Amino acid sequence: MLSRKKFIRQAALSAGAIMAGPSMLEAAAYFSPLKLTILHTNDTHSRLEPFPMDGGRNQGLGGVAGRARLINQIRKEEEHVLLLDAGDIFQGTPYFNIYKGEPEIRAMSTLGYDACTIGNHDFDAGMENLATQLTRHANFPMLVCNYDFTGTPMEYKTQPYKIFKKGNLKIGVFGVGIEGKGLIPDNLFGATKYLDPVQKANEVAYELKKFKYCDMVICLSHLGNQYKGNDMVSDEVLAKQSENIDLIIGGHTHTFLNEPLVYKNKMGSDVVVNQVGFAGIILGRLDFEFSKFSGKKLAKSHSISVSQKSGG
Amino acid sequence: MHSRLFFPTALLLILIAGNSCNTTYQGQALQYKSYRIANTQQQDSALLTFLKPYSDSVNNSMNGVVGIAEMSLDKKQPESTLGNFMVDAFYTMAKEKYNTEVDVAFVNFGGIRLTQLPAGNVTRGKIFELMPFDNLLILQKVKGSVLQQLLDLTADRGGWPMAGLTMQIKDKKAVNVMIGGKPIDPDRVYTIANSDFIANGGDNADMLRPIPQITNGYLMRDAIFDYISKLKSQGKNITATIENRVTNAQ
Numbered sequence: 001m002l003s004r005k006k007f008i009r010q011a012a013l014s015a016g017a018i019m020a021g022p023s024m025l026e027a028a029a030y031f032s033p034l035k036l037t038i039l040h041t042n043d044t045h046s047r048l049e050p051f052p053m054d055g056g057r058n059q060g061l062g063g064v065a066g067r068a069r070l071i072n073q074i075r076k077e078e079e080h081v082l083l084l085d086a087g088d089i090f091q092g093t094p095y096f097n098i099y100k101g102e103p104e105i106r107a108m109s110t111l112g113y114d115a116c117t118i119g120n121h122d123f124d125a126g127m128e129n130l131a132t133q134l135t136r137h138a139n140f141p142m143l144v145c146n147y148d149f150t151g152t153p154m155e156y157k158t159q160p161y162k163i164f165k166k167g168n169l170k171i172g173v174f175g176v177g178i179e180g181k182g183l184i185p186d187n188l189f190g191a192t193k194y195l196d197p198v199q200k201a202n203e204v205a206y207e208l209k210k211f212k213y214c215d216m217v218i219c220l221s222h223l224g225n226q227y228k229g230n231d232m233v234s235d236e237v238l239a240k241q242s243e244n245i246d247l248i249i250g251g252h253t254h255t256f257l258n259e260p261l262v263y264k265n266k267m268g269s270d271v272v273v274n275q276v277g278f279a280g281i282i283l284g285r286l287d288f289e290f291s292k293f294s295g296k297k298l299a300k301s302h303s304i305s306v307s308q309k310s311g312g
Numbered sequence: 313m314h315s316r317l318f319f320p321t322a323l324l325l326i327l328i329a330g331n332s333c334n335t336t337y338q339g340q341a342l343q344y345k346s347y348r349i350a351n352t353q354q355q356d357s358a359l360l361t362f363l364k365p366y367s368d369s370v371n372n373s374m375n376g377v378v379g380i381a382e383m384s385l386d387k388k389q390p391e392s393t394l395g396n397f398m399v400d401a402f403y404t405m406a407k408e409k410y411n412t413e414v415d416v417a418f419v420n421f422g423g424i425r426l427t428q429l430p431a432g433n434v435t436r437g438k439i440f441e442l443m444p445f446d447n448l449l450i451l452q453k454v455k456g457s458v459l460q461q462l463l464d465l466t467a468d469r470g471g472w473p474m475a476g477l478t479m480q481i482k483d484k485k486a487v488n489v490m491i492g493g494k495p496i497d498p499d500r501v502y503t504i505a506n507s508d509f510i511a512n513g514g515d516n517a518d519m520l521r522p523i524p525q526i527t528n529g530y531l532m533r534d535a536i537f538d539y540i541s542k543l544k545s546q547g548k549n550i551t552a553t554i555e556n557r558v559t560n561a562q
Contacts, residue, residue, distance in 0.1 A: 072356065
C-alpha cells in the first residue's frame with residue numbers, strides 16, 4: 001500500500017499533469033500553424049516483395065520493407081501523419097493464392113495503416129475470408145459507406161467513417177466502393193447491396209463536416225480515377241458532385257498521377273484527387289497546411305494552392 | 313506551481329472549448345511528393361523478418377522455371393503479344409481438353425494481370441501473376457447474333473485478345489468480323505471458349521449469362537501451364553506476334 005504522503009504527492013502530480021500537461025500542449029498546438037502529412041497507397045495487389053529482378057520494367061520496385069522504412073522515417077520527422085490505402089490490397093502475386101491475404105493485412109497492421117477502403121479484388125477469396133483476415137490481423141478499420149453488408153459475413157466488419165484527431169485538427173475519413181455488378185462475380189459479392197456512391201458520400205461528408213465538426217474530410221475511393229466517354233461514377237464525377245469532401249485518395253484504375261488533380265465541387269471549392277498507380281511502386285505524400293478561421297469568416301468556397309514538395 | 317498555472321490553464325481550456333464550435337481549420341496549401349519504392353533503398357529489418365517465413369514458402373513453390381519467353385510480351389489494346397499468347401493458350405487447350413472444335417476464343421482485357429511478361433525464364437509464380445484468378449476455361453454455344461453483341465462490347469472496351477477470328481473496331485462496334493475465313497453468320501451457332509467470369513456476366517457481358525456453360529473444372533491458369541508444356545514438347549518457346557486480328561478501322 002502507498003503511504004499517505006506518497007499517495008497525496010502522486011495524486012497532486014497526476015492532477016497537475018492532467019491540468020497542465022495536455023492543456024499546455026494544446027495551447028502550443030493552438031497557436032502554431034497546423035500541418036498534416038497524408039501518406040497513401042492503392043491497389044497494392046499482394047505485392048509484398050519488390051518485383052523480381054527479371055528484366056521487367058518494374059523490376060526491383062515496391063515491397064513492404066522498403067515502404068516501411070520510408071514511412072518510419074517520415075513519422076520521425078512529422079508530428080501528424082495519416083497512412084491510408086484505397087483498396088485492392090488482395091490478389092496479384094502467389095502470396096494471395098497461398099495465404100489468402102493474411103500477410104498483406106498483417107504487414108499493413110505492422111506498417112501502422114490508419115484506415116483503408118475495400119476494393120473489388122478484396123472479395124476474391126470470398127467475403128468470409130476477408131472478414132476472417134480483418135478480424136484476426138487488422139488493427140485498422142476498413143471504411144466503406146455505400147456497401148450494405150447486412151446478412152453477409154462482412155456485416156459489422158466495416159464502418160462508414162472514422163474520425164482522427166491530430167493535434168487540434170479533426171480529420172474525417174470515409175470510404176466508397178465500386179459497383180460490384182460486372183466486376184465482382186455474383187457468388188463473391190453475395191447479398192451485398194451496392195448503394196449510390198455519390199449520394200452516400202455526400203451524406204457522410206455532410207455529417208462529418210456539419211455535425212462532427214471535422215476540419216477536413218477525406219474520401220478513400222475505389223471508384224476509379226476517370227472514365228472517358230461513359231457515365232460511370234469516378235473520382236472526377238464524385239469530386240464535381242460533392243459538397244464537403246476536401247480530398248479523394250483514389251484507386252482501381254491503377255493511375256499514376258504526376259501531380260494531384262484539382263476539381264471544383266458544387267460549391268465552387270477545390271477538391272484534390274490523387275492516386276499512385278499500383279503494386280506499392282509509389283508511396284504518395286500530401287502535406288496540408290491549415291489556417292484557423294472563425295466560423296462566421298469562413299468563406300463559402302475556397303481554393304487551395306498546390307505545389308510540389310522539394311527535398312524530403 | 314499548481315496555483316500559478318491554474319488560472320491561465322483554465323482560461324485556455326475555456327478559450328479552446330468555447331471556440332470549438334465555430335472555429336475551423338481549413339487546408340490552405342498542399343505540397344505533394346511521390347516516393348518511388350525500390351529494393352536499392354534501405355529496407356525495414358522488422359518487415360523483412362516478418363516476411364521471411366511467407367516468402368521462403370512462396371519462393372519455394374513458385375520460383376521453378378516453367379518456360380522461356382523468347383521476347384518481352386506486352387499487354388496493349390486493341391491487340392498485343394501478351395494477349396495473343398494467352399488467348400492462343402485458351403484456344404488450343406480448350407480444343408484439347410474438351411476434345412471438340414472451337415470456333416473462337418477470347419480473353420477480357422482486364423483479365424490479363426501483368427502489363428509485361430519479360431523475356432527470359434518464366435517462373436511458375438509469373439504465370440500465377442499473369443492469371444491469378446481461379447477462373448475456369450469453359451465452352452458456350454452461341455448464335456452469331458449473340459456473338460456479335462459480345463464482340464461489340466469488346467470493341468466498346470477497346471479490343472480484347474481474340475483467336476479464331478479477325479475484326480475491326482469502328483465507332484465502338486465490331487465490323488468486318490471473319491470467323492474461320494468467313495463473315496460472321498448471325499444464325500449459325502458457334503462454339504466459344506470463354507472464362508466462367510465473363511460467362512457469368514463479368515465486364516457486363518450480360519448477353520452470355522443465359523447461355524449454358526460446358527465445363528470440366530479446368531482452370532485457365534492450368535491451360536497456360538499446359539500450353540507452355542505443349543510448346544516445349546514441340547521444341548518451341550513462348551512467343552507471339554501481332555497478326556492484325558483486332559485492329560482499329562481507319
